[in-house]
Amino acid sequence: xxxxSREEIMDLCRQNTQVLPKQLCLPPCxxxxxxxxxxxxxxxxxxxxxxxxxxxxxxxxxxxxxxxxAASVCSSWRSVHTKLHNLGKYKRHQTPCxxxxxxxxxxxxxxxxxTYKLTLPExxxxxxxxxxxxxxxxxxxxxxxxxxxxNPITGEQIALPSVIIIxxxxxxxxxxxxxxxxxxxxxxxxxxxxxxxxxxLDKLRYFFHCKAFLFYDKFVRSYIxxxxxxxxKQISFARLEHDxxxxxxxxxxxxxxxxxxxxxYAVTLFGEIFSFDLxxxxxxxxxxxxxxxxxxxxxxxxxxxxxxxxxxxWKPQEGNGNWVDEITGFPALVSNTQNxxxxxxxxxxxxxxxxxxxxxxxxxxxxxxxxxxxxxEYPQLKANxxxxxxxxxxxxxxxxxxxRLDIGVLNLEDKSIDEIVAPRLFLKCRAPVFLxxxxxxxxxxxxx
Numbered sequence: 001x002x003x004x005s006r007e008e009i010m011d012l013c014r015q016n017t018q019v020l021p022k023q024l025c026l027p028p029c030x031x032x033x034x035x036x037x038x039x040x041x042x043x044x045x046x047x048x049x050x051x052x053x054x055x056x057x058x059x060x061x062x063x064x065x066x067x068x069x070a071a072s073v074c075s076s077w078r079s080v081h082t083k084l085h086n087l088g089k090y091k092r093h094q095t096p097c098x099x100x101x102x103x104x105x106x107x108x109x110x111x112x113x114x115t116y117k118l119t120l121p122e123x124x125x126x127x128x129x130x131x132x133x134x135x136x137x138x139x140x141x142x143x144x145x146x147x148x149x150x151n152p153i154t155g156e157q158i159a160l161p162s163v164i165i166i167x168x169x170x171x172x173x174x175x176x177x178x179x180x181x182x183x184x185x186x187x188x189x190x191x192x193x194x195x196x197x198x199x200x201l202d203k204l205r206y207f208f209h210c211k212a213f214l215f216y217d218k219f220v221r222s223y224i225x226x227x228x229x230x231x232x233k234q235i236s237f238a239r240l241e242h243d244x245x246x247x248x249x250x251x252x253x254x255x256x257x258x259x260x261x262x263x264x265y266a267v268t269l270f271g272e273i274f275s276f277d278l279x280x281x282x283x284x285x286x287x288x289x290x291x292x293x294x295x296x297x298x299x300x301x302x303x304x305x306x307x308x309x310x311x312x313x314w315k316p317q318e319g320n321g322n323w324v325d326e327i328t329g330f331p332a333l334v335s336n337t338q339n340x341x342x343x344x345x346x347x348x349x350x351x352x353x354x355x356x357x358x359x360x361x362x363x364x365x366x367x368x369x370x371x372x373x374x375x376x377e378y379p380q381l382k383a384n385x386x387x388x389x390x391x392x393x394x395x396x397x398x399x400x401x402x403x404r405l406d407i408g409v410l411n412l413e414d415k416s417i418d419e420i421v422a423p424r425l426f427l428k429c430r431a432p433v434f435l436x437x438x439x440x441x442x443x444x445x446x447x448x
Contacts, residue, residue, distance in 0.1 A: 055080040064094055064153055064437035065116040085439050093377045096364055096387070098420055099133070099152065100432035101126045110152055112437070118152045125150075129205050131212035131227075134369040136438020139212035139225065145182065145204035149214055149225065153437050160225055161238045163204065167247045168231070172198065184208060186231040189249030193231045211391070213369055215259035220279060223442065226264060228254050235266060237278060248276060251285060255300045256370055267312060269296040271352065273345065289345055292352055299391065303370040305361065310345040311372065312352060313365055318392065318406060335406045337388060338415040358384045358412060366407075367391040368433040386410040387420065389432055407432065 059067050059081055071081035097112040107124035111117050128140040131147070138150045139160075147160040164171045164182070172181040182204045186194040197207065210228040217224055223240045232252040236245045253269040264276040271292030274285040288310075301313040316336035342363075343352035362381045364371045366389030375383035390405040408417045 052076075052080050052083070056084050059084055064439055065097060065112045067439075068116055068153075093373075094136075094437045095378050095380050096371070096373075096434040096436050098432055099138075099435045112152075112435075120150065120152060121155055121157050129209065130367060130433050131209055132214075132368055133433045133435045134214040135216065136436050136440075137214045138433070138435065139214060141205040141209050144179075144201045145208070147209075147212070147225075147227075151438060151442070152435065153439050154441055156441055158240060158442070160240075161243050161245055163208075165243070166227075166229070166236055166245045168229070169204065169208065188232055188234060188252060190252075211256070211367065213257050213259070215264070217259075217262060217279065219262050224259075224264075224278060226257050226259075228257070233269075237264070246283075248283065248285075253296070256302045258302050258304055258370065260304050265302055265310070267300050267302040269300060270294070271300060271312060273302065273310075273312075288347060289350060289352070301365045301370040303363070303372045305372045306374050310347065311355075312343045312345060313363065313370070313386075314341045314343070315365065315388070316340065335417070337406060337408070337410055338417060340386065340410060340412075342412075356412075358386075360384070363387065364434050365389075366434065368435065371434075371436075382409065382411075384412050386412060387434065389434060405432075 055077060059070050059077070062070060067081055067084070071078045099110055099112055101110050105111060105117065107126045108120050108122070109117050110120055110125050123142045125140070128142050128148075131139040131141055133139070136151055136153065138152060139147060140150060141147050145163055147163065148157055149160065150157045163169050168185045168187065170183040170185065171179050172183055174180040179201070182199050182201065184197045184199055184204060184207060186192065186196060199207065208229050210230060210233055212228070213226045215224045215226065216222075224237055225240070226235060226237045227245075228235060233254045234252060235248040235254055235257070237248065238245045251266065251268065251274055254266045255269055256267050258265045262277065262279060264278055265288070266274050266276070268274075268291075271289065272287070273289035275288055276283055276285055298314040298316050301315070303311050303313070305311055316339050318335055341354060342356075342358070343354050346353055358372075360375045360383045362373045362375050362378065362383060363386040364373070365386065368389065373381065375381050381387075387409050389407050392406070408419055410417050
């Protein structure tokens with residue numbers, strides 16, 4: 001039986017000072033440094049000879065990226081990880097990971113920063129637009145502007161209903177009957193906003209796609225994809241088992257969505273909140289919060305806190321700067337993220353109540369599903385901080401031009417901002433997202 005690398009094992013074991021000594025029959029220790037010393041001084045053993053139930057307990061306590069690393073150490077650990085994966089017996093909450101692509105690491109490679117490189121299926125992830133991430137899945141638009149959902153951990157990928165089924169998009173075929181262009185009709189339920197556009201296949205995603213989410217409807221055991229799209233940020237949704245998109249007019253200016261107890265919540269650029277029962281025969285919008293502001297000068301996010309409160313997050317747009325970015329040499333945009341405001345939605349009084357601290361909670365906002373987590377369950381995260389990625393209106397152009405992306409960690413107490421990663425290896429790629437690793441395969445009956 002092959003010997004596992006002691007250094008690789010120790011690197012993984014140092015993450016947990018309470019469970020691992022007990023599982024490995026080592027003396028108790030209170031710090032990672034003590035654990036390292038004990039492991040170093042322990043008589044050399046074949047870690048691969050440990051009973052599978054003990055190995056499974058160890059790997060089940062790891063974060064998913066580290067469990068993947070453990071599986072690559074030796075055949076014994078790989079076998080245990082496969083069994084653990086199939087049974088779905090991971091024991092810990094998975095910390096959101098910073099996922100990015102980069103031209104330097106390959107077209108089909110995505111990175112969970114500092115930890116693991118993932119080889120993903122075609123089409124190349126580096127050529128896709130990342131429209132969002134939810135429940136461990138990415139929603140992407142490839143070079144023909146068609147959409148997929150992709151689980152980077154399992155490699156599972158599912159094509160979404162074609163973009164030509166959406167109300168505002170019409171296919172254009174050449175003389176050979178091949179799809180060659182799209183006609184993008186810029187209309188809303190209230191009328192035509194601008195003249196239609198004829199676009200190459202890869203350009204529709206520049207103008208049409210905005211942000212996407214994947215939600216699980218536990219009442220009908222079905223996955224729903226919600227797409228915010230232009231013109232004027234409308235909503236359409238699709239169920240994975242149905243080959244159609246359903247348009248939800250007449251609401252415009254949607255910035256963010258959340259899903260809870262069978263209801264889709266949508267917030268507009270003016271702070272309005274609507275809820276939709278997507279299982280109803282006739283879908284009607286219920287007003288949760290009326291218009292709260294007159295001017296649209298912030299990005300607005302909506303999220304349910306663990307305590308049950310509904311929150312709105314107002315993140316100011318970037319302003320024009322008069323200095324040059326020291327990395328790219330391009331004119332820089334000035335981040336105003338330190339002026340972000342957070343409000344609790346009082347659904348009874350129909351008003352917003354500003355809150356100035358998240359206490360022991362953490363926010364994640366950006367081009368991913370907005371989430372609010374308890375810091376006590378995620379020891380790697382900082383309480384009363386907001387982790388953010390860039391979701392600028394022209395994000396794809398901003399990335400390709402090499403402009404500095406507005407990404408970091410905001411301390412809500414002193415308003416300071418720290419880098420998430422340095423150096424910025426993702427400088428000229430599609431904008432990164434936060435992703436909660438999900439090792440589960442989607443039930444094949446839902447999309448057969």
